[in-house]
Amino acid sequence: xxxxxxxxxxxxxxxxxxxxxxxxxxxxxxxxxxxxxxxxxxxxxxxxxxxxxxxxxxxxxxxxxxxxxxxxxxxxxxxxxxxxxxxxxxxxxxxxxxxxxxxxxxxxxxxxxxxxxxxxxxxxxxxxxxxxxxxxxxxxxxxxxxxxxxxxxxxxxxxxxxxxxxxxxxxxxxxxxxxxxxxxxxxxxxxxxxxxxxxxxxxxxxxxxxxxxxxxxxxxxxxxxxxxxxxxxxxxxxxxxxxxxxxxxxxx
Amino acid sequence: xxxxxxxxxxxxxxxxxxxxxxxxxxxxxxxxxxxxxxxxxxxxxxxxxxxxxxxxxxxxxxxxxxxxxxxxxxxxxxxxxxxxxxxxxxxxxxxxxxxxxxxxxxxxxxxxxxxxxxxxxxxxxxxxxxxxxxxxxxxxxxxxxxxxxxxxxxxxxxxxxxxxxxxxxxxxxxxxxxxxxxxxxxxxxxxxxxxxxxxxxxxxxxxxxxxxxxxxxxxxxxxxxxxxxxxxxxxxxxxxxxxxxxxxxxxxxxxxxxxxxxxxxxxxxxxxxxxxxxxxxxxxxxxxxxxxxxxxxxxxxxxxxxxxxxxxxxxxxxxxxxxxxxxxxxxxxxxxxxxxxxxxxxxxxxxxxxxxxxxxxxxxxxxxxxxxxxxxxxxxxxxxxxxxxxxxxxxx
Numbered sequence: 172x173x174x175x176x177x178x179x180x181x182x183x184x185x186x187x188x189x190x191x192x193x194x195x196x197x198x199x200x201x202x203x204x205x206x207x208x209x210x211x212x213x214x215x216x217x218x219x220x221x222x223x224x225x226x227x228x229x230x231x232x233x234x235x236x237x238x239x240x241x242x243x244x245x246x247x248x249x250x251x252x253x254x255x256x257x258x259x260x261x262x263x264x265x266x267x268x269x270x271x272x273x274x275x276x277x278x279x280x281x282x283x284x285x286x287x288x289x290x291x292x293x294x295x296x297x298x299x300x301x302x303x304x305x306x307x308x309x310x311x312x313x314x315x316x317x318x319x320x321x322x323x324x325x326x327x328x329x330x331x332x333x334x335x336x337x338x339x340x341x342x343x344x345x346x347x348x349x350x351x352x353x354x355x356x357x358x359x360x361x362x363x364x365x366x367x368x369x370x371x372x373x374x375x376x377x378x379x380x381x382x383x384x385x386x387x388x389x390x391x392x393x394x395x396x397x398x399x400x401x402x403x404x405x406x407x408x409x410x411x412x413x414x415x416x417x418x419x420x421x422x423x
Numbered sequence: 424x425x426x427x428x429x430x431x432x433x434x435x436x437x438x439x440x441x442x443x444x445x446x447x448x449x450x451x452x453x454x455x456x457x458x459x460x461x462x463x464x465x466x467x468x469x470x471x472x473x474x475x476x477x478x479x480x481x482x483x484x485x486x487x488x489x490x491x492x493x494x495x496x497x498x499x500x501x502x503x504x505x506x507x508x509x510x511x512x513x514x515x516x517x518x519x520x521x522x523x524x525x526x527x528x529x530x531x532x533x534x535x536x537x538x539x540x541x542x543x544x545x546x547x548x549x550x551x552x553x554x555x556x557x558x559x560x561x562x563x564x565x566x567x568x569x570x571x572x573x574x575x576x577x578x579x580x581x582x583x584x585x586x587x588x589x590x591x592x593x594x595x596x597x598x599x600x601x602x603x604x605x606x607x608x609x610x611x612x613x614x615x616x617x618x619x620x621x622x623x624x625x626x627x628x629x630x631x632x633x634x635x636x637x638x639x640x641x642x643x644x645x646x647x648x649x650x651x652x653x654x655x656x657x658x659x660x661x662x663x664x665x666x667x668x669x670x671x672x673x674x675x676x677x678x679x680x681x682x683x684x685x686x687x688x689x690x691x692x693x694x695x696x697x698x699x700x701x702x703x704x705x706x707x708x709x710x711x712x713x714x715x716x717x718x719x720x721x722x723x724x725x726x727x728x729x730x731x732x733x734x735x736x737x738x739x740x741x742x743x744x745x746x747x748x749x750x751x752x753x754x755x756x757x758x759x760x761x762x763x764x765x766x767x768x769x770x771x772x773x774x775x776x777x778x779x780x781x782x783x784x785x786x787x788x789x790x791x792x793x794x795x796x797x798x799x800x801x802x803x804x805x806x807x808x809x810x811x812x813x814x815x816x817x818x819x
Contacts, residue, residue, distance in 0.1 A: 183815065235644045236814050255647045263645040267638040273438040274431070285427045286646040314438075330642070 172369050173209040173232060173338060178202055178241035180227050180393075201227040203393040204241070209371050209386070211337075214364050216384035216401075217373040220421060224393040225373035229342045232371065233263045246337040246369070259287065262336035264327060264356075266346035272316035276307065276326040279315065280333055287334035294333065301329045305355070321352040328359050339363050341372035345379060357383060377414045391421045424648050428656025432630055436660055442625045446664050450618045450671035458679045468554050475524070476502040477559065480514045480548075483529030489545070489567050500562050518548050525549050525560055540575070601781040603694055609753030612776035614676065615669045615711055616750040616769065622668025623661050623718045624739055630657045631726035631811075632735040640817055654811045658719050658804070665715035666708070698780055706779055706789075710772050713796035717768070718746065720803020724810040727817060753777050760784070765791035768799055 180202040189195065202224045209215035219225050230236040232243060234254035243250040243257075250257035270279060277298075284294040302308055305325040310318055315326065331339065341360065345353035360383050363370045374380055380387055381401070388398040397404070397420050410416040436442050481490060485507045493503060506523060508514040514526045526548030530536065536543045545567070547560040576583055634640040643653060680695060722739055729735035746769060752758055753773040760774040771792035778784035810816055 185815075230641075230818075233645045235641060235818070255649060258645055258647040261645060263642065265638070265641065269638045269642040271431075271435055271639060272637070273435050278431075278434070282427070282431045283646065286424070286643075286648050288647070 172211050172244075172246060173215075173371060174242070174244035175208070175228075175232070176206045176242045178205050178228065178231060178243065179239045180224075180231060180236065181239045201393055202231070202238075205388075205390065205393075205395045206241075207388050207395065207398055209338075209369050211369045212364060212367045213385040214360060214370045214372070214383050216380045216387040217371060217390055218375065218377070218380050218387055218417060219373070219390040220375055223390045225375075225390055226342055227393075228390070229263075229340050229371070229373055233261055233340050234258055259334070260337045262331040262334070262339040263342070264331040264339070264344050265342040266344055266348065270315045270323055270326055270330070273314060275312050275314055276318075276322075276329070277311045279326060280329055283330045284333045289334050293335075297333050297335060298329075301332060305329060320348065321355070324348065324352050324355055328355065332359075336368070338369045338371075341370070343373055343375070345374075345376075377417050381413055389417065389420050396420050396423065424652050425656045425659070428648070428653055429659045432626075432657055432660040433663065436626050436629065436664060439625070439629060442629065442664065445625050446622050446668045447671050450622070450668045451675045454614075454672065454675040455679045455683060458676075459683055474501065475555070476504065477524035478522075479503045479505050479563075480508045480517055480523040480526040481505050481529065482508050482511045482514050482527070483531070483533070487529065487533075489527075489529060492567055492570055493563055496563070496566050500566070501559055503563070515548060518550055521550075524553070524556060525563075527563075540578075543571075598782070601783060603691070603698070603780065609751075609755075609773065609777055611673075611676075611707075611780065612753050612773040613747075613750045614672045615707070615776070616714065616772065617747050618672040619665045619669040619711060619715045620718050620743055620746055623665035623715060623722055624743070626661045626664040627719060627722035627726045628729075628732055628735040628739065630660060631723060632729045632732055635727075635817065636731060644817070650812055651808060654723070654808055658716075658723065658807065661719040661722070662712075662715050665718060666711065669711060669715070703779060706784075707776055710775055710779075710789075710793065710796070713793065713800040714769070714772050716800035717796060717803050720800060720807050721746075723803075723807035727807070727810045727813075749773070760788045760792070762788070762791065766795055768795060771795060 179200075181198045181200050184192065184194070184197055184199050188199075189197070192199070205224075205228065207215070217225050217228060227236065231238050232245070232250070234250050234257055237254075238251060241251075245257040246260040248257045248260065274282070280298060281294070284297075289297070302311065305328060307322075307325050307329065310322050315323060318326070339360075341356070344356045344360075348356070357379075360370055360372065364385075372383070384401050386398070386400050387404060389396045404416070405413070408416040410419050436446075479490075479493070484490075485505055490505050493505070496503075503525075508517070508526075511528055514523075514528070517523045518526050526546075528546040528548070530543060533543055545564065547564060549556040549560050551557055573583075576586070631640075634643070644650070677699070680692070721742070725738050725742070726735050729738060749767070749769040750773050752770050753776075758764065758774065760771065760778050764774055765771045765788045775784055775789055775792045778788075
């Protein structure tokens, strides 16, 4: 479970950034007082246009960034006070695979298992399960730099799940991927949900959200514009389709 | 956890061809290549210059005694063919044009001067920009001069030994080790510092800026490992790389001396062997280690700050000159390790290493040098830690 309360994030602007943004403000507000809850066994979607604050929010949830104010609870742990403890419960996956090109899949998986302090027995069991599930046996000894995008994505999924996290955070996981590769991610999100994990993912594609999520929040310019269940969203929408309704809410 | 990160980063670094080139290959090969080329080229030039059959333009009598004497000199001093010139200006021109290699002007009244027992000026003309020409003129002059001197002394009935009441004997009291340390000792710390820096450069950029560029840092930061552990793990790889590069340069130098027959003098070779003791190497590495940590500590904040590999490279490369330039102080004679120079970073390491080779390093100055570098290394690590902790720095 994820609990977010009155989350706020400000960034200091350098002179160069002030010039680029044509502003005299010394700070930029990326996330402004947002609160929401993601339940275990459900998929929560953070929907918003580019620059809305989705990535900043997810980076705060995964403890890469420290909030300016507000609270985050990850699987019962105060993630602001005890970020290292919270990280043990989190699996984090982005669209850019974030893999080391000169290492092999097996080396990367072993490395991350060691970083998450997974015991050798658990690591071997998880590896066996994930390699079989993702059909990775054929390219385990090849260097990442020589793999296709689809293969890299599978390694990335395996890396994210090696410590069997309770909470899985996906930051635009299908962005830049072809349909077949994106299907692996969609399957993974469904599997996580079936296993009772808490899943949050960000996207700007309404069809993807419609396909997967139970609850959603629409974020724009750092503030929440809508939050509720997907079924409520469908029931109360004023536009003719989901995408138009999303645009209508954002422009409101 | 630090070891896990260190191990992974080391494997990753060792598989990077660019880093391997700068860390191992170049330092290993640079000395054997440079020394082989320079020794062979200079000895071949010297050999060519001494073996060259030259034309000696003579303004004066070709059948005179001096030319006769020169014709009889051993071939080892260089063969010569005399050619007569009517005009001293033409003789000079012929040398300038490269038509002839040496010129000799013998005064027309030479016989009179000789009879009157007056000094005879013999003017040698040569092109000093050509290797070995002046030496050849001097060796010819010595032959003629020695002959003339012994004839003159015989005529005067003077014993050569009685002519010189004082015979100067100059004796160098410095040990050969000290001499080598002072004359050639500057090169070793220079090599170490230059390659230590270069060895650190690519891993520092790759492990920080590279991770930012490739987006892998984000994933690494979501693991339950603290940032200082990540920093230390990565820093250890950078320091290892710097030390490896410096060690490879030393191995390259050792191989050149030992197997490429560069040092011909067996005595000097024995002294070099005497210097390269385990204690010496250990002491030198103890000086080098904090210096390399300092280099890593200076590079990491830059690599963390830079947004791309190119940007990091464009900042660190000029820094190379700033860091390595003080290392050249070792080449200047007369600058010694004292309380003041021991407090100047980089310079202290150069001078301490130089004195270490000479065997004259005092423990007090060694301790000051080491202490200064340790303080700087600690400071640079602290700055790196602060920079690596900044959110705005580590995420692009």
